[in-house]
């Protein structure tokens with residue numbers, strides 16, 4: 542029976558906030574996805590920012606095939622070698638005292654568990670995060686998410702607060718030279734938190750680079766100061782490295798740049814390289830306290846062996862191919878290309894990011910930084926027509942920002958192709974808008 546794909550999609554898919562890419566995707570391999578109509582599209586978002594090894598990496602394929610045939614899913618109280626191996630290897634990849642690992646499924650779930658643990662261990666309940674954060678769609682994660690989806694779902698848990706984002710391109714607190722005065726911004730933010738707090742500050746949860754917030758990289762020194770604010774208040778610092786973890790930014794973990802160690806680290810997207818695997822990692826002391834207080838996070842897919850085996854394979858490939866150095870190298874190529882585009886297209890107001898997580902913000906005028914929102918959607922559409930999938934973030938108060946997160950297995954030719962398509966799309970769309 543032949544059916545109409547798009548009519549069926551309209552009739553039967555519940556819309557969850559995505560705008561459908563108007564192509565039926567038949568297959569994905571390496572840095573590309575292939576449409577049913579025979580088009581080859583360069584995937585500059587590595588799926589949903591997850592497939593760091595490209596699509597259907599042969600090692601992952603082999604691991605899944607073996608796992609599904611031999612050791613798929615178990616009772617949640619049963620342990621298997623892939624789970625304990627992955628826990629040990631993650632601990633070995635991290636600085637002390639991060640050594641205790643909980644293996645879960647999604648990013649939201651890992652943040653849910655981290656926040657739950659922080660509340661139990663501190664005996665407090667207030668959670669602070671950035672005003673443009675994204676930590677997931679489950680209750681506690683969504684309560685700490687401010688970039689989207691807050692309106693219309695009733696009250697969040699009491700005691701969720703946001704602080705402003707240290708956005709160097711659009712500084713709100715400024716030094717005499719106009720640059721961001723993040724020290725002042727952070728001091729004022731915490732004076733407001735202290736004013737609102739009922740004395741129950743449990744944790745701050747942050748992305749080291751705010752991705753859904755528009756690829757905002759807090760300045761060097763910021764996280765040291767933030768960690769100190771947390772310490773002064775007896776709050777735990779949770780870092781959510783869903784997108785930045787596992788080599789993407791040029792180091793194994795993005796927090797390495799800052800010389801701090803979080804109390805709790807969450808990993809997801811990149812850990813399974815496209816398959817549903819997440820981790821919560823903390824110190825033995827915090828884990829012991831949580832356990833003593835009866836920590837419960839018993840789920841269907843906790844400690845599942847198949848995805849844990851995938852996680853081990855992801856680590857094998859990252860180590861074998863020295864992907865941290867590779868991400869840095871490729872990141873330099875991508876960044877140089879984006880800076881060169883910026884020198885030719887006045888619509889590119891800012892180029893920012895680290896390693897293979899880069900962003901460009903579009904403006905109508907570089908002086909006034911007037912946001913260029915519609916243009917971004919038009920450029921993304923044209924890129925797709927030309928064979929490049931891009932993701933654009935549109936938030937109030939900033940221009941449409943493209944998020945680029947190509948696979949770490951990309952070739953330089955893949956990156957050059959993406960840059961060329963983007964160049965052409967910007968050319969054409971800006972010429973059209975000038976003519977209009």
Ligand SMILES: Cc1ncc(COP(=O)(O)O)c(C=O)c1O
Nearest residue numbers: 647648649675676677748781783
């Ligand atoms: C930084 C960050 N944390 C958490 C999440 C939520 O992860 P998931 O969608 O797997 O629940 C996302 C998803 O985009 C994310 O970008």
